Amino acid sequence: MDWKDALLNIVKDSGNAQAKTLRFGEPLSKHTYFGIGGKATAYIEVSTVAELAAVARFHRQWDVPVAIIGRGSNLLVSDTGFNGIGVRLVGELAKLEVDGNIVSVGAGLSLPRLSKVMSRQGLSGVEFALGIPGSVGGALIMNAGAWGSSFGDVVTDVTVMNDTGELLTLTHTEAKFEYRRSGLDAYFCVIGATLKLESGDADAITARMQTFYKQKVETQPFAEENAGCMFKNPLGDSAGRLIDISGLKGHRIGGAEVSTVHGNFILNIDNATASDVLDLVAYIQEQVREKTGISLQTEVKRLGFDD
Ligand SMILES: Cc1cc2nc3c(=O)[nH]c(=O)nc-3n(C[C@H](O)[C@H](O)[C@H](O)COP(=O)(O)OP(=O)(O)OC[C@H]3O[C@@H](n4cnc5c(N)ncnc54)[C@H](O)[C@@H]3O)c2cc1C
Structure with a gap:
């Protein structure tokens, strides 16, 4: 059986909402900020760890390449496209939970949204991120940053999945954050992270976030x-x-x-x-x-x- 038929069968059998998001021949230009790129053989949105683990196991069993696509804001896709499965993390995998100054984020969460919600809640550390149109997963992989701050600075641990579908928790050190890179691309997928932010005055944090954003809009296209x-x-x-x-x-x-x-x-x-x-x-x-x-x-x- 062709891997596409096998994927269709697995997704149908799972009987969940994921089935509705599976598409074949999906133009990846729709999923990148560049608006460039050919088609992915298959594209699927996954909303739970169990669904993602099924994709990981499928990738191993059928030897089909999988690419996790965040917001596509740091991605150039070839004109001939991607001969594999493009995966986007949504639902539970885009969660945002706040407990005091400890914040639990899913990799699918939008970085600008995180920045805005944190400023409203009087939590400082991600003000720089309003003008970075990526996902938390992309920001972890790239150690995205601006104005002297990088996302890794506020991360205490990162949860990743390997291609057997097993979850691992990595410490800040194990995540190997460096300038615009990390060691996280060694894993099948980044699932999310725990952040430690500083409590502060919501108005002052919001003002700082907006100043950064204004400067960015004035100096970048x-x-x-x-x-x-x-x-x-x-x-x-x-x-x-x-x-x-x-x-x-x-x-x-x-x-x-x-x-x-x-x-x-x-x-x-x-x-x-x-x-x-x-x-x-x-x-x-x-x-x-x-x-x-x-x-x-x-x-x-x-x-x-x-x-
Ligand atoms: C207008 C504009 C301004 C920008 N400004 C900045 C800036 O100031 N600072 C900065 O650092 N960057 C900036 N960027 C670049 C980009 O927004 C960041 O690198 C961002 O973190 C990428 O996130 P993404 O979700 O879009 O990743 P994508 O582009 O979707 O993916 C990037 C890489 O990460 C991988 N990936 C994504 N999510 C996961 C996951 N969950 N698990 C495993 N792999 C994953 C992808 O496979 C790919 O290899 C800017 C981009 C634009 C378009």
Whole structure:
């Protein structure tokens, strides 16, 4: 039997709401901020640990690749798409529970929502996150951050699932948070985390969150489709500055253009393909290396490419 038929049977037999969300040939451009990418062979939304464990076991049994897709705000999907199952975490897997200053979050939760709810409740530590349009899972994997704070700073432990469907709890140290990366991509899926926030004045926290957001909107492009910063900042410098002094702002290949507002953002301004974006990435890397001697490394994750 073909794996697609097997997946359909399993999902149907489970008789739960998950069945309604299974789709074949789902355009992943719909699920990424870039608005770029071909189709996933299958796409499914899972709302419980048990449903996710079933997907993990299916992946092992049928040797089918699975990609967890958060909000797709740090993702470039290939033009030929992804030959596997795209999974989105919803329902119980997007939970938000507050107990004093200890907060339990599901990986599917939206980061801006977390930031807003915490500020209203007088809990400080995630004010920086209102302008980061990702999920908690994506923020854990990427150790997302801004204004000198990173998501990992407030994390005490992380729950992950391995591909037998077993849950593991990792300490902060075991999660291996570093600048815009973590050790969490070694696991099948990140399920959620416990955060320790600081109690404070709700109005002051909200004001700080809004100031960060305003500064971000004023200095970064928000109108056009993009995937946030394309390159990591080299130690002690800024990728945006290097791209700027290399004269690359506004440079265009196909439908992809280097933002004139912030050089580290590549915009999909006119039906860009993933190839346009990668050609522009390679051109920027080559020009910056030639002009400054620095090799820029990409921050945006790729899905559906051979490398
Ligand atoms: C306008 C804009 C502004 C941005 N500003 C910032 C910023 O200031 N700072 C910053 O750090 N980033 C920024 N980003 C990038 C992005 O929002 C963050 O990296 C975010 O944390 C990614 O989360 P996501 O849910 O969208 O992840 P996705 O893009 O969906 O996925 C990223 C990677 O994580 C994996 N993944 C996602 N969830 C899980 C999970 N539960 N389990 C296992 N793997 C998972 C995916 O498979 C993929 O490899 C910005 C992006 C945009 C579009």
